[in-house]
Amino acid sequence: MKLGLIGVGLIGGSAAAAWRAGGIRQVIGYDRDAQALRRAHAHGLIDTVAASAAEVARAADLVLLAVPVLALPEVLREIAPALPAQTLVTDVGSTKVSVIEAARAALGAAFARFVPAHPIAGRELPGVDHADPQLFAGKLVITTPVAETDRAACARVEHLWISAGARIVPMDPHEHDRVFAAVSHLPHLLAFALVAAIAAEPDGAHKLGFAGAGFRDFTRIAASSPEVWRDICIANRTALSAELRRYRALLDHLQAAVDGADAPLLERTFAAAAAARRQLTTWEGE
């Protein structure tokens, strides 16, 4: 089976490596960043360098789209006319509703062979140089097939993720976007915001020099790719906006509690959080 990889970043490069265990024999890759493409080839993640997304689509049995989510509509339009009749398409986007809409609009009849998926894995250091075939071992992959999605296509993509060590959880795309707005997109935005706020202060660098382990954990995700997370925040803005609004309302209360030295309110909020955090069941260990 020949994989066509469009977007050779951390996730795409890691998937191309990890899926070899599931029967991928050859990988043809394209990225508009020529340097990333060369490095992916040098690392042995792709066997053949293509000159365009359409060239990848023409040559592949399965196309993996691993570009920032706002770049997906254009890439889908580029590959649509080039897709062979049996070729499958899948993605790794962190948002699903807008990706599915873009695929439905671009792919026509081939939309039945589009399998929307989201591996819950990553690391804060982006780029193909940090690609790792073990990135998905023990992690979840959410698939969000819709009524039109071909079941055999879905099973084939799921098989590849399982071969990479992941566990599949099917989910409704709208539910997916609400869940990950809360537990992934909002925390990324908050972590970026904290580091940006401190760095913008006149003595920000001095303050950051005293960051301890807690700050480092809290802000580790703020080293993630700005472009990837800009796209995610916009693609999932409806769900993210609701979560952010709810969070800001709580911060308004906490500001009043700090200013008014309202110890009981602070303790109630912190205790509710500590209890919930300590109860987090670990599906990947901590």
Place this chain on the structure above:
Amino acid sequence: MKLGLIGVGLIGGSAAAAWRAGGIRQVIGYDRDAQALRRAHAHGLIDTVAASAAEVARAADLVLLAVPVLALPEVLREIAPALPAQTLVTDVGSTKVSVIEAARAALGAAFARFVPAHPIAGRELPGVDHADPQLFAGKLVITTPVAETDRAACARVEHLWISAGARIVPMDPHEHDRVFAAVSHLPHLLAFALVAAIAAEPDGAHKLGFAGAGFRDFTRIAASSPEVWRDICIANRTALSAELRRYRALLDHLQAAVDGADAPLLERTFAAAAAARRQLTTWEGE
């Protein structure tokens, strides 16, 4: 040298163990939580169990106050009449201005022998059962002596921290409180708030079930002691309030950017954060 430990939680228990390397031969301890006190004795962290804070003070060459910061004024008033003429007092509070004020008010002439200190170390699992003599190895300890502070007393306390593997950084107490409002107190409040906000949603438990590594890092500090952090937020409310207000103003802008799909503003903010986060010099490794 005989150490008197008042407050046998994670930090007090760890310091009592770590300071043995610096010449502490005996430890007498007190905690109003009788069970914690018994466990500290059972773990060998303290040699003698006292019936009160005053009894500890009477018996010690050095008193280490390791209670939540809002409990310090009362404890200082309790020990003041019992302190022998040469006995030193130090603390581990995460805020310094209010602690110094309380010590000045309570200790009278003995205030010269009070050494305000703050070890930048901890873990998210509180309590004496998680005490660890290696907790301070490679970490910073901020000391914030004031004009009245006896230099020999300060040097003696610093020697104990150095023997525990820590590095000393002297700092003005007001500066300390501003720095740690930004890089410690605010992130704790934000992490507690995020977990509390999600847990309070009707489907909060379902959402938390999909928390990935990023969420776990971001919220690890939300498992910290609610009482300790309630006290810190109130004791340092002036500096924390200013940081929180600044942060909320940035979130207002980011909410507008998300709602208005303002990609350039999101990217600029995220890129500034990612650059600053990646540049964090590591004095304790990551």
